[in-house]
Amino acid sequence: MEEFLKEFGDYYGYPDGPKSITEIRETEFKRLDQGVVYLDHAGSTLYSELQMENIFNDFTSSVYGNPHSQSDISSTTSEIIADARRQVLEYFNASPEDYSCVFTSGATAALKIVGETFPWTQDSNFVYTMENHNSVLGIREYALGKGASACAVDIEEAANQPGQLASSGPFIKVKPRAVQTRNTSKLQNEESRGPFARRIFSLFFHPE
Ligand SMILES: Cc1ncc(COP(=O)(O)O)c(C=O)c1O
Numbered sequence: 001m002e003e004f005l006k007e008f009g010d011y012y013g014y015p016d017g018p019k020s021i022t023e024i025r026e027t028e029f030k031r032l033d034q035g036v037v038y039l040d041h042a043g044s045t046l047y048s049e050l051q052m053e054n055i056f057n058d059f060t061s062s063v064y065g066n067p068h069s070q071s072d073i074s075s076t077t078s079e080i081i082a083d084a085r086r087q088v089l090e091y092f093n094a095s096p097e098d099y100s101c102v103f104t105s106g107a108t109a110a111l112k113i114v115g116e117t118f119p120w121t122q123d124s125n126f127v128y129t130m131e132n133h134n135s136v137l138g139i140r141e142y143a144l145g146k147g148a149s150a151c152a153v154d155i156e157e158a159a160n161q162p163g164q165l166a167s168s169g170p171f172i173k174v175k176p177r178a179v180q181t182r183n184t185s186k187l188q189n190e191e192s193r194g195p196f197a198r199r200i201f202s203l204f205f206h207p208e
Contacts (some may be wrong), residue, residue, distance in 0.1 A: 008121050027049075028048035028051075029046060036160045039116070043107070045164070063081075064077045065077055065126055081204055084101075084103075085101040089101050107135060108135040111133070111138065111139060112135070112137045114139060114203075116142060118139075119199075119201050120146035120148045120201075121148065121200050121201070122146070122147035122148065123148075123149060124146075124148035124149075124201055124203070125145065125203075126140060126143035126149070126151070126202070126203050126205075127152075127153055127154055127160040127202070127203070127204045128140070128151075128153070128205040129206055130153065130154050131155075131160060131206050136205045136207075140180070140206070144180065145182070148202075149181045150179070150181075151178070151179045152176075154174075154175040154177070155174055155175075155206075156172070156173040156175070157171070157172055157173075
């Protein structure tokens with residue numbers, strides 16, 4: 001830990017935030033002081049005690065209801081949800097004209113929706129990196145089931161190439177592995193309709 005802090009201490013935690021990570025841990029994650037080391041915060045984030053306190057105060061003083069009905073409570077609830085979606089898009093610098101924020105129960109549920117709704121065709125490719133989230137691999141079944149091909153790739157970050165601008169980021173080498181397909185002779189060639197008609201879409205999943 002000491003070596004890590006020596007090398008990365010200036011960047012560790014939230015150096016520009018109001019509280020250091022040690023202070024956050026001591027004040028908002030007091031329950032971790034029972035000799036527990038929690039290593040899955042990026043995948044299954046722990047709620048902080050401050051969040052719980054705020055949520056408790058809000059839920060016990062406000063009246064929220066079904067956001068789809070026509071009542072004052074419904075429209076207030078619906079505005080709060082719309083505002084949360086706006087904040088998420090803003091955080092990711094994503095324009096609401098190009099992106100939508102969809103709340104799901106978790107990463108697996110979100111990836112399942114992508115697999116189920118992606119406009120796969122028999123000419124689509126699903127490409128994913130070897131080091132990827134397990135649930136990303138699940139998308140392969142949806143792609144193969146619709147006659148698309150699936151292929152894992154190894155990614156190597158190579159040093160910047162001569163003449164390449166440093167600002168364009170590291171040069172990435174992609175090495176494909178075997179391409180998987182499934183016998184699709186029984187598949188009906190469904191005519192796609194709507195905005196995706198006769199267009200071929202492919203999906204590349206990078207873990208970052
Ligand atoms: C180690 C780990 N943490 C967290 C998650 C995210 O779980 P969820 O899909 O419930 O968001 C996963 C999902 O597979 C996982 O493998």
